[in-house]
Ligand SMILES: NC(=O)c1ccc[n+]([C@@H]2O[C@H](COP(=O)([O-])OP(=O)(O)OC[C@H]3O[C@@H](n4cnc5c(N)ncnc54)[C@H](O)[C@@H]3O)[C@@H](O)[C@H]2O)c1
């Protein structure tokens with residue numbers, strides 16, 4: 001089959017690889033009908049997340065049709081069914097899964113020892129991600145083996161299109177969880193840093209959850225226009241001071257709730273020397289993340305507020321203003337998304353027409369064009385916000 | 392390369408049969424080559440400063456050459472990173488400094504004038520490569536490439552923003568209906 005394979009920094013190719021096979025009785029194989037490129041894939045493209053190996057298949061936002069099931073799937077899935085595959089592989093049985101903390105499932109990471117060494121504990125196995133999370137082959141391919149498939153799936157209700165369902169795999173529940181973690185009150189101002197696909201879903205979720213106002217921050221005009229379309233007030237951080245605008249919009253109290261949907265690769269610019277320093281340290285491997293957005297959030301967030309961090313950080317960040325964080329009494333909530341925790345309610349919201357996540361798709365291309373689309377998405381060319389690949 | 396990648400695969404995971412083309416462009420490869428060149432040259436400047444000053448008739452300037460060495464290595468690391476463009480820009484600035492230092496050594500009384508001229512020619516050639524790659528990369532990464540459009544009609548709310556506001560706070564409509 002064909003698959004997008006990681007060969008090194010900024011080197012992803014569309015290769016011919018051997019087909020996946022059932023290896024374990026709880027496996028299923030799906031024929032991929034749609035898959036997407038995520039902002040997390042860009043961190044891998046840039047080799048900022050350690051422990052990628054040449055030959056790794058990319059992709060964790062995948063859906064398709066079941067073509068084969070192992071003997072242990074026990075009727076939970078049948079051939080021919082359409083499913084979305086959550087990016088977190090879950091066993092459904094461990095203590096964490098039973099609590100709904102699916103992204104920290106204790107069973108599914110097949111490189112547990114490595115994760116324990118680096119993070120102190122294991123987290124769930126993830127598709128198309130680093131070997132710290134199991135190094136499972138991803139879904140930017142024609143076929144995908146789904147481990148623990150009896151639990152690691154989302155069945156697509158009849159009548160829901162591929163494009164409406166695909167983002168149940170990651171960015172829709174990610175934006176939703178980011179907003180839910182904010183415990184939004186009707187009086188709240190919610191500020192969202194980053195208007196990529198995750199930021200867009202966070203903005204919609206915060207609005208649905210009843211925020212008084214949602215403020216979105218980015219510098220890319222088309223992404224800001226999409227944020228505005230979703231009901232947000234926008235701030236272009238290239239043109240205006242984020243802190244001043246946020247204070248002005250909140251009666252100088254600061255936003256009650258802040259969402260970091262940017263992550264470890266926050267934009268570097270001349271006007272903000274700290275971002276240059278972070279970038280330099282990252283180059284020489286003295287720091288793994290560029291936490292500019294986090295610092296800004298801690299500074300501007302209203303005392304007693306909540307900081308929700310869906311953006312991915314990989315290792316170590318310098319100069320986090322702990323003094324402000326502590327004295328302002330801020331709450332920090334973060335995590336890879338517990339995708340399946342939110343599935344039922346999000347499926348219902350899509351079915352009821354509360355939200356249609358397909359609005360974010362700007363590019364639909366064949367799998368072979370995938371490697372080129374990594375560049376287009378990374379460089380924000382062609383007004384690209386979200387790429388869907390059709391194998 | 393694929394052989395190694397396949398050997399390291401977990402049993403049962405798909406293995407590479409044949410590889411498609413890389414999306415690394417000639418400009419990317421040139422930036423990498425210049426990055427490694429920079430690191431190599433920097434190392435020589437750092438470790439063999441005395442021999443270099445002797446060859447160029449610049450005795451006494453060892454300190455300067457070593458500082459240049461550090462600069463070269465840093466520009467090299469930058470050129471190998473994702474921010475190749477910043478790396479090449481700092482290389483071009485460095486080329487300028489190199490040229491100034493060499494011009495200063497191009498005195499009549501310098502017995503190694505010939506070597507200095509040779510070095511100037513080399514630096515000139517590399518500068519041209521640096522400028523050329525920086526230009527190519529700027530075009531390649533320009534966010535203005537492709538169609539530009541805005542998305543003012545993409546609310547994502549099939550029933551409109553007014554209906555969406557706070558919708559998830561209200562009772563689920565299905566529960567309300569039943
Ligand atoms: N927690 C999870 O489970 C989960 C799931 C999916 C994605 N993510 C992460 O979410 C993040 C965003 O993903 P995405 O797909 O939207 O990526 P993206 O790269 O398309 O979006 C990031 C956006 O942040 C903007 N940005 C950069 N610097 C900024 C700054 N200083 N202030 C404000 N905005 C800034 C960029 O212009 C860009 O539009 C990534 O880190 C990704 O890895 C996390």
Ligand SMILES: [Zn+2]
Nearest residue numbers: 038039040170
């Ligand atoms: Zn993702």
Ligand SMILES: [Zn+2]
Nearest residue numbers: 091094097105
């Ligand atoms: Zn589990």
